[in-house]
Amino acid sequence: MVKKTDVLVIGAGPAGIISALTAKRYYPDKNILVMKDVKNGCIPCGIPYMFWSLKNPDDNKLGMDSLKKNNIDVILGKAVTVDRENKIVAASDGEEYKYEKLILAFGSNPIKPPIAGIDKAGIYPILKDMDYLKTVIGELKDAKNVLVLGGGFIGVEFADEFSKISGLNVYLAEILPRLLGNSFDEEFSVLAEEKLKEQGVQVLTNNKVTEFLGEKKVQGVRFDSGEEIKIDGAILGIGAVPNTDIASNAKLGIGKGKGIWVDEYMRTSDPDIFAVGDCAEKKDFYTRRRASVMLASTATAEARIAGANLYRLKVVRENKGTIAIYSTYVDGLVLGSAGLTEQSAKKEGFEIISSASETIDKHPGSLPGSNKIQVKLIFSKHSGILMGGQVVGGISAGEVINIIGMAIQQRVSMSELETLQMATHPYLTSAPTMYPIVIAAQNAAAKV
Ligand SMILES: Cc1cc2nc3c(=O)[nH]c(=O)nc-3n(C[C@H](O)[C@H](O)[C@H](O)COP(=O)(O)OP(=O)(O)OC[C@H]3O[C@@H](n4cnc5c(N)ncnc54)[C@H](O)[C@@H]3O)c2cc1C
CATH class of the missing domain: 3.50.50.60 (FAD/NAD(P)-binding domain)
Incomplete structure (x- = not known):
C-alpha cells in the first residue's frame, strides 16, 4: 500500500x-x-575530530531528536x-x-579519482556514516604513516588532527602549489602550511599521486616526480x-x-x-x-x-547566490574566508582594491589569551562594495569572518565599514581604535 x-x-x-x-x-x-x-549519521563538520580530539567518536553523532520533538517522522x-x-x-x-x-x-558523494590502485584496502573516502568511520578509526589505529590526499580545508583538518597522534607520520599531498588555494590568498594559506609543518606534517604541495602501491592493502604511494613513500593508510579529501x-x-x-x-x-x-x-x-x-x-x-x-x-513563496526568503563562507582551524590558528579572494576576483575580471590590517584581538594586547588578528578585505574599485574578506587569528577570527560575510551579503560599502558601530570590550575584542575590519576599510579608502 x-x-x-x-x-x-x-x-x-x-x-x-x-x-x-x-x-x-x-x-x-x-x-x-x-x-x-544511513542508520547512524554523524555531524559532517566534526568528522576530522573523531580521529583524536573527540575521545569517543559517538560524541559526533547526528541525532534525530529535534525532528521527533517536532512531530516529524523519520524512517530508515x-x-x-x-x-x-x-x-x-x-x-x-x-x-x-x-x-x-x-x-x-x-x-x-566523495570523489574517488582514477588513480592506479585506489581501490586497495586502507584507502578511505570520507563517508558521513558513523559505523563506517568507526571502522576507519579502528583500521588506522596501528598505522605508522598516513597520507591525506587533498589540501583543501578537509585535508588540512585531517592532517592537523592526525599530527596530534603520537608516533604517526603524516603526509599531506596537494597537486596545486599551495594549500587552501581556492579560498585563501597566498599570504593566508602560507600560514596554514607553516603551522602544519611546525606540527611535523610533511606538506607535499605540487605533488600529484600517480599510483597507490601494495598488494591487497596499500603500502605506499608514488608521485609524478617518481618519488615513493611508505604508507599504511590514506584519507581522500579531494572534494565531492x-x-x-x-x-x-x-x-x-x-x-x-x-x-x-x-x-x-x-x-x-x-x-x-x-x-x-x-x-x-x-x-x-x-x-x-x-x-x-x-x-x-x-x-x-x-x-x-x-x-x-514550500507551499507559498515568501519573497523575503530567497536565495541571492552563494558566497562561499567558511572557517577552518589548525592547532589554534583560525582561518576564515568569505566571498571572493583577491586572486579569484581578478580571475573573474573584477576591478578591485584590496587592503589589510593587523592588530590584537583584545585590548590591551597583554591581556591573557590575546592573539594577533589579520584581516584582508577586497572591494570593488568603482562602487566600493565589499566583495570578499579573509581573517587569520585565534578563536575570535571565527566570528569576525561572519561579520564580513554579513557585510558582503548586504553589499556594504567601504565607507560604511569605516564608520561601523561595534561593541568592544578589553577581554572580548580588539580596541575600538584598532578594530580590524574598520582599519582594513580605512586602508582601502586611502588607496582610492
Ligand atoms: C570531513 C568533512 C568536514 C566538513 N566540515 C565542514 C565545516 O566545517 N563547515 C561546513 O560548512 N561544511 C563542512 N563540510 C561540508 C558539509 O558536510 C556538507 O556541505 C553538508 O553535509 C551538506 O549537507 P547535505 O544535507 O546537503 O548533505 P549530506 O550531509 O551529504 O546529507 C545527505 C544525506 O542524504 C542521504 N541520502 C542520499 N541519497 C539518499 C537516498 N536515495 N535515500 C535516502 N537518503 C539518501 C545520505 O546518505 C546523507 O545522509 C564538511 C564535509 C566533510 C566531509
Missing part, C-alpha cells in the same frame, strides 16, 4: 533536517516525513525512484510514499560531487555544475519538488555563474529558504 505524507524529505544531513524543521514551523498542519538511508529507507506524474517515491525495500511536496536533500542520479532519472533539470537545477526559492524544474544542500546547483553571489561550493552552512541556509517557501 502506498503511504501518504504531505511533505517528504529525502536525506537527513544538515539540509534535510533543517528543511523539515523549517517546513514544520511555517506549515504546522502538514505531515512531514524524513527518509534517511533508501529512495530509488521519483514518479513525478503520480507524486510517488519508491524505496529500495519496495515501500512507496505519496507526497504533495518533495524535498531532495541527497547530499554529495552532487548526488543527482535519482533527480536526473526523474528528468529534473541538472545545472552546468552537475547539481540539481534550482531557482531562487530552491524549486527544481518541477515546482512541487525542491532541492537543497550539496545536491543542489549553486550560483555565485556576484556573477550568478555556477559555484562549486559544498558547505553545511550553505546547505542549512538553502534548507531554510526551501522549508519556508
Whole structure:
C-alpha cells in the first residue's frame, strides 16, 4: 500500500533536517516525513575530530531528536525512484510514499579519482556514516604513516588532527602549489602550511599521486616526480560531487555544475519538488555563474529558504547566490574566508582594491589569551562594495569572518565599514581604535 505524507524529505544531513524543521514551523498542519538511508549519521563538520580530539567518536553523532520533538517522522529507507506524474517515491525495500511536496536533500558523494590502485584496502573516502568511520578509526589505529590526499580545508583538518597522534607520520599531498588555494590568498594559506609543518606534517604541495602501491592493502604511494613513500593508510579529501542520479532519472533539470537545477526559492524544474544542500546547483553571489561550493552552512541556509517557501513563496526568503563562507582551524590558528579572494576576483575580471590590517584581538594586547588578528578585505574599485574578506587569528577570527560575510551579503560599502558601530570590550575584542575590519576599510579608502 502506498503511504501518504504531505511533505517528504529525502536525506537527513544538515539540509534535510533543517528543511523539515523549517517546513514544520511555517506549515504546522502538514505531515512531514524524513527518509534517511544511513542508520547512524554523524555531524559532517566534526568528522576530522573523531580521529583524536573527540575521545569517543559517538560524541559526533547526528541525532534525530529535534525532528521527533517536532512531530516529524523519520524512517530508515533508501529512495530509488521519483514518479513525478503520480507524486510517488519508491524505496529500495519496495515501500512507496505519496507526497504533495518533495524535498531532495541527497547530499554529495566523495570523489574517488582514477588513480592506479585506489581501490586497495586502507584507502578511505570520507563517508558521513558513523559505523563506517568507526571502522576507519579502528583500521588506522596501528598505522605508522598516513597520507591525506587533498589540501583543501578537509585535508588540512585531517592532517592537523592526525599530527596530534603520537608516533604517526603524516603526509599531506596537494597537486596545486599551495594549500587552501581556492579560498585563501597566498599570504593566508602560507600560514596554514607553516603551522602544519611546525606540527611535523610533511606538506607535499605540487605533488600529484600517480599510483597507490601494495598488494591487497596499500603500502605506499608514488608521485609524478617518481618519488615513493611508505604508507599504511590514506584519507581522500579531494572534494565531492552532487548526488543527482535519482533527480536526473526523474528528468529534473541538472545545472552546468552537475547539481540539481534550482531557482531562487530552491524549486527544481518541477515546482512541487525542491532541492537543497550539496545536491543542489549553486550560483555565485556576484556573477550568478555556477559555484562549486559544498558547505553545511550553505546547505542549512538553502534548507531554510526551501522549508519556508514550500507551499507559498515568501519573497523575503530567497536565495541571492552563494558566497562561499567558511572557517577552518589548525592547532589554534583560525582561518576564515568569505566571498571572493583577491586572486579569484581578478580571475573573474573584477576591478578591485584590496587592503589589510593587523592588530590584537583584545585590548590591551597583554591581556591573557590575546592573539594577533589579520584581516584582508577586497572591494570593488568603482562602487566600493565589499566583495570578499579573509581573517587569520585565534578563536575570535571565527566570528569576525561572519561579520564580513554579513557585510558582503548586504553589499556594504567601504565607507560604511569605516564608520561601523561595534561593541568592544578589553577581554572580548580588539580596541575600538584598532578594530580590524574598520582599519582594513580605512586602508582601502586611502588607496582610492
Ligand atoms: C570531513 C568533512 C568536514 C566538513 N566540515 C565542514 C565545516 O566545517 N563547515 C561546513 O560548512 N561544511 C563542512 N563540510 C561540508 C558539509 O558536510 C556538507 O556541505 C553538508 O553535509 C551538506 O549537507 P547535505 O544535507 O546537503 O548533505 P549530506 O550531509 O551529504 O546529507 C545527505 C544525506 O542524504 C542521504 N541520502 C542520499 N541519497 C539518499 C537516498 N536515495 N535515500 C535516502 N537518503 C539518501 C545520505 O546518505 C546523507 O545522509 C564538511 C564535509 C566533510 C566531509
